[in-house]
């Protein structure tokens with residue numbers, strides 16, 4: 346199936362795009378991710394808080410009626426939707442981090458593509474659409490395959506968000522060399 350058959354949209358952020366839970370559960374069903382259904386249930390439970398927050402933006406990829414990719418996050422704001430269940434005090438810590446002034450543009454909260462469309466630029470196009478000319482930043486698990494993807498696609502390591510974490514904060518300039 347060619348990338349040309351994938352359609353992209355800026356979605357209505359007020360409710361999760363149809364099919365999001367199943368898509369995320371399948372996309373993250375690989376090491377090192379654990380307890381994925383529970384984690385994604387928490388993500389979706391936090392959606393009303395996301396939707397109420399300034400700058401919340403959702404970009405989707407579709408093939409026919411199927412959701413095959415998503416990228417969502419916050420543009421031009423830092424820390425409007427803390428998720429106490431997942432990340433208590435995260436933004437407070439990030440504001441105190443040595444790299445805090447590099448947390449500019451858009452924060453990517455979630456990013457995934459369905460296995461059936463991987464390696465066809467869908468992920469890159471989702472990120473570019475969410476950023477829409479801005480720099481970006483995110484937290485990634487350093488042992489996940491996606492971590493290598495970020496490093497190959499113009500993202501740089503800023504540092505851990507706090508001690509004793511497998512997560513690393515990454516940032517990308519507004520444009521990257523292809």
Ligand SMILES: CC(C)(COP(=O)(O)OP(=O)(O)OC[C@H]1O[C@@H](n2cnc3c(N)ncnc32)[C@H](O)[C@@H]1OP(=O)(O)O)[C@@H](O)C(=O)NCCC(=O)NCCS
Nearest residue numbers: 372373456457458463464465466467468469485491494497
């Ligand atoms: C990370 C993730 C979103 C990447 O999505 P993707 O759609 O495969 O990304 P892309 O297609 O844009 O890029 C993948 C590769 O395909 C290559 N590619 C792009 N277009 C291509 C084409 N037409 N033909 C062949 N390969 C192509 C890219 O060069 C890239 O190669 P690289 O990774 O070796 O640098 C996906 O792997 C995923 O969902 N992972 C699980 C969830 C996850 O970990 N999310 C991140 C949480 S922080």
